[in-house]
Amino acid sequence: MTRLAAALLLCLSLFAVSQAQAAEEIREYASDIFVKTDGSLEVTETITVNAEGRSIKRGIYRDIPLRAHDSWGLWTDNGFDLIEVLHNGKPSPYKTEWVDRFYRIYIGDADVFIRHGVHRYTIRYNTTRQLRYFDGYDELYWNVTGNFWDFPILKASALVHLPDGATSEQVAAYTGGYGTAGREYTVSGEGSSELRFETKRQLRRHEGLTIAVGFTKGVVGGEGAGGGLYWLWSNIGYFIFALGWLFVPLYYLFVWNKVGRDPPGETVIPLFHPPENLSPAAMSFVHFKSFKAVRRGSDLAYIAALLSLGVKKMLVIDEDKKGKISFARGAVSDAASIAGLPGGEKSLYARLLGSREVISLDKRFGKTLQSAQSSLQSAIRHEYGGKFFKHNLGWFVPGIFVGAITLILGLILQQPSDAAMSIVMPALFTSIFGTAIALFGWFMFSNPVAYRITRLIGGILLLAGSLAIGAAALGVLLLGDLPAWQVAGLLTVIGIVMIALMFFLLGAPTLKGAKVLPRIEGFKLYLETAETNRLNMRDAPQMSEELYERYLPYAAGLGVEEPWSKAWAAHLARVSPDRKHDYHPTWYRGRSWTPDRIGSATAASVAAVSAAMASAMPQPKSSSGSSGGGFSGGGGGGGGGGGW
Structure with missing residues (x-):
């Protein structure tokens, strides 16, 4: 009985070992990063995997994010030049495609299945506009592995080479899932121009390693005018949106001054004839x-x-x-x-x-x-x-047209983040709703021939609409944390209110x-x-x-x-x-006529005729990373990958 139990235990142990050996995983993820004096990076990633023909059949793919949002909520687009792709030290066939904001590299041949076992893939590339520039230092904030790999990473490391004349001044790294700030790493070479980071534990699926190195300021060049123009082009949708809604109130102020001002009129005094x-x-x-x-x-x-x-x-x-x-x-x-x-x-x-x-x-x-x-x-x-009076609708319509076109075109071209949309869309719809309620209330309140209760309801609606508009503006200012989109949201609220005001004020x-x-x-x-x-x-x-x-x-x-x-x-x-x-x-x-009450009788007669007329007629149809303020997944680089 004892021998049988021992045999069973041995079989289970061997099975567990075989299963562990058969797991598809990244055995080692090593990244060699050279910071150049022109501000670009040359990165060599060596990814050693164990393939068992489940997810990794033909090879692996690597997703490299080349678009990211900055702290203002705007896009930063990075330059990218793929230099070489190797499989076990030899050039490998590959193909590339864009997947959302990721540049995906498929390594391997679609018609060839690789053997089971350990394979080493090497990707070498240049990338630009990745460094960050602060008052006292420049910084490399780099997501080494990415946080979206489908496999665990047993070991991850990064070797950073700073250019001549630069030394590290502050260093940090982060491990774990996206947004976390785990510190399971070691670093050597602090204060020098070459630093090595290494994880102290295995990284699970969708966990990664991010590093941040603040180094001597002024050694590397900035982006220059070309980088600024590239940034403007990357955010052309935002500027169409924001400038369009800046144009709306400015346009209406100009038009009101041109055609909406009332000319000097006579003093109102009793007149005894039509x-x-x-x-x-x-x-x-x-x-x-x-x-x-x-x-x-x-x-x-x-x-x-x-x-x-x-x-x-x-x-x-x-x-x-x-x-x-x-x-x-x-x-x-x-x-x-x-x-x-x-x-x-x-x-x-x-x-x-x-x-x-x-x-x-x-x-x-x-x-x-x-x-x-x-x-x-x-x-x-x-x-x-x-x-005697011009409504000037021909001047009113262009403002609405520009606002609508720049809103739609700007959002389509910009493709803002969910966080940005959560600022702009509530501001847009709340201000439209509030303006519509306020307008409806004003029509009821200002109607001189309306019932008293109608005017009371109109006043309440006017107040409610005004409060909604105020809430929209306050929400943009207090609840958002992306300054660029807070500005856009506030311009939207102002523009919609201006449109509503000009509906009344443009006529003269x-x-x-x-x-x-x-x-x-x-x-x-x-x-x-x-x-x-x-x-x-x-x-x-x-x-x-x-x-x-x-x-x-x-x-x-x-x-x-x-x-x-x-x-x-x-x-x-x-x-x-x-x-x-x-x-x-x-x-x-x-x-309806009662001779002893001529005033009310006349009003009743007029009301009776008016109501009868209406009823008879047809109705219409109706912070920096190296100072400790970063997290795993932050910075440039990143992405992830999988097998194919």
Whole structure:
């Protein structure tokens, strides 16, 4: 029994020994590094492997990284010249290819399988732009083995030869996986021009040896102007990105100064008549610089034109007991009266009642109502578009175009690291999101005809969007550690905010508009405060039914029909109390009118028509390494390899 156990133990031991002998591994990794006076390196790597036909069949491959990110997050590209490749001391066939940022060298013949056992591979090459230059010393920070080998490395060593006149001043090395700072190594020759580093233990898969030697400054040459140009070309994508987004705010500031500044305008004082003989619909368009929608209904210019036709007795608004609204042809419909209408009203009348006596505000006539609105808007735009105000969209679009193109092209060409993208992308999307929320909130908050709750929500959204933009900028400054990409991220935030601001600020009145727009404000001021400032406006015309109805379409177009109607009601209460409860406009018949509350009744009537119009129309579809601040895997060189 004892003999049987001994035999089994012997077999197991022999099996373990055979398995150990059969392992594919790097028996020795020796690197001979010559630092030349021109700043280049000549490196000879001798890699001794045990091949068993599993991963190592034809030979090995070596991945040498020739692109790396510096502390700013930008690329440093290294020059590389392969001098010779040997297999067991003899020239070997090889092939090369780029794999991402690695230059891969396949050693061996694709059609020849090597014998099992120990093989020695030698790779000799020159490489440039690998040294680092500090104030008091120059430095070789070199990843000897690389940290991405598929095999363990039983022994690794590096022999460093400094040029004549240079001696080592500070030395360090690091072992282990990428990012670690193990110290399992020995070094000899400190203070001399030749140093030898050697590991004290086996390096496991994906572990490596990195060395750092600080030596006498000024012995080796720097990169010179050519190196700087090469660096610029290596980072052309970043500079396209950064300069593009620097251009965006500078461009908009230039354009705003050129076309966006408002010319000197008149002082706003109460005006008691419509300026420039503008029609109610045209005045609404000019005042708001667009066709302003009224809450959830139709736009104000449309309502103003309808009321204007009503006051002229060419149209009657009829609301039945069920709240259904229709437009009927009024008492005045002769050709001369139609021909005398302003362009927009003439187009509107022709579409609505040109060939019919009555049109209902329901889905049956939805397309007709929409066509009438489009016809009105087209006529007003044709007559007044750009006359009093220019939006300058032709100047606005190039900034967005340059920003978008340089963003996309810059990122494609630069191929930034994940760390860089984690700075830029959150800044980009957070600022876009924040700007969109702030813009939406501003539209709600600044709408003079919006509900109070709508304006409150708009103010909250405006604040939330502004906070998001601030968070984006603060995140770039505090959370990133790559200065170049922090600058790019901050420029992106500034650029997006500038785009949003210029959406509002680039538009400017024309010289004529600088005179007319304050007069419209003055006329609106009169309509809005006719009663509250009655005693202060001694030159105001005497209130009358004719004046009230003549100016009511203007008041509706400017969104102040309720205070204007209340002024009329107050006038009736003072001069003719009996008529206060009897007044009823000839242009409106329906349940929304209550004679004892003229102001609110007028507003309700306008709102009813607006809502009916909107519902009837079709909806649109909707640190240095040698001073101890390095780590395994840092510095130049590195990479890894495997068998093939």
